[in-house]
Amino acid sequence: xxxxxxxxxxxAIRTAAPRPAVSLVKQRLAMPSMMTRWYSAGGALTRDTIxxxxxxxxxxxxxxxxxxxxxxADFNKDxxxxxxxxxxxxxxxxxxxxxxxxxxxADKITTVKEAIDYITHREDAH
Amino acid sequence: MAGSRTQIIKxxxxxxxxxxxxxxxxxxxxxxxxxxxxxxxTLSKVSVGQVEAENAxxxxxxxxxxxxxxxxxxxxxxxxxTVLESDPQYASGARRPNL
Numbered sequence: 001x002x003x004x005x006x007x008x009x010x011x012a013i014r015t016a017a018p019r020p021a022v023s024l025v026k027q028r029l030a031m032p033s034m035m036t037r038w039y040s041a042g043g044a045l046t047r048d049t050i051x052x053x054x055x056x057x058x059x060x061x062x063x064x065x066x067x068x069x070x071x072x073a074d075f076n077k078d079x080x081x082x083x084x085x086x087x088x089x090x091x092x093x094x095x096x097x098x099x100x101x102x103x104x105x106a107d108k109i110t111t112v113k114e115a116i117d118y119i120t121h122r123e124d125a126h
Numbered sequence: 127m128a129g130s131r132t133q134i135i136k137x138x139x140x141x142x143x144x145x146x147x148x149x150x151x152x153x154x155x156x157x158x159x160x161x162x163x164x165x166x167x168t169l170s171k172v173s174v175g176q177v178e179a180e181n182a183x184x185x186x187x188x189x190x191x192x193x194x195x196x197x198x199x200x201x202x203x204x205x206x207x208t209v210l211e212s213d214p215q216y217a218s219g220a221r222r223p224n225l
Contacts, residue, residue, distance in 0.1 A: 084138060
């Protein structure tokens with residue numbers, strides 16, 4: 001009686017088990033490593049690309065003091081942006097990399113370097 | 127004073143986000159510009175007096191609500207893209223905020 005019940009339960013578990021997941025793992029093992037990539041893997045953004053694109057955003061922003069544009073420039077002190085402009089620049093950077101920066105993080109970005117660092121650490125930026 | 131400044135920044139960011147939410151190119155650009163110009167005015171009022179600042183903040187909050195409602199309504203309908211938007215250079219909303 002007990003044996004019969006345990007067989008049934010085992011059979012039920014076997015059919016209910018997520019088969020696709022198992023076969024996916026097998027598939028992944030069978031495929032050459034170059035062809036498999038997790039969706040959660042980091043993007044192809046390098047620090048140089050990020051820097052270049054942030055510079056492009058800043059060059060498009062006509063209030064920026066272009067002569068002082070560098071990767072250590074402070075938005076306020078070097079680029080001559082006030083607090084409202086800084087908000088706009090950060091929003092433009094958000095748009096450029098298709099990310100949403102939460103308010104408290106956005107408030108902390110006050111230099112070009114901080115912007116580059118932030119985007120570098122955002123896995124979902126692209 | 128410091129408190130009101132961070133409040134303004136927050137309201138500004140929220141308003142720009144709401145303006146950016148419009149699907150229609152012309153609306154999006156217009157409300158983005160309008161929000162920017164309004165907030166420049168607001169900032170100059172803050173230094174004038176407390177009452178004016180309070181009024182401007184109340185007005186700004188009211189406008190933010192309108193913007194959020196209207197951008198939501200705007201997104202519910204289909205839109206034809208403008209010629210400008212078919213050019214990838216201008217495709218994103220705030221990429222060139224001064225155009």
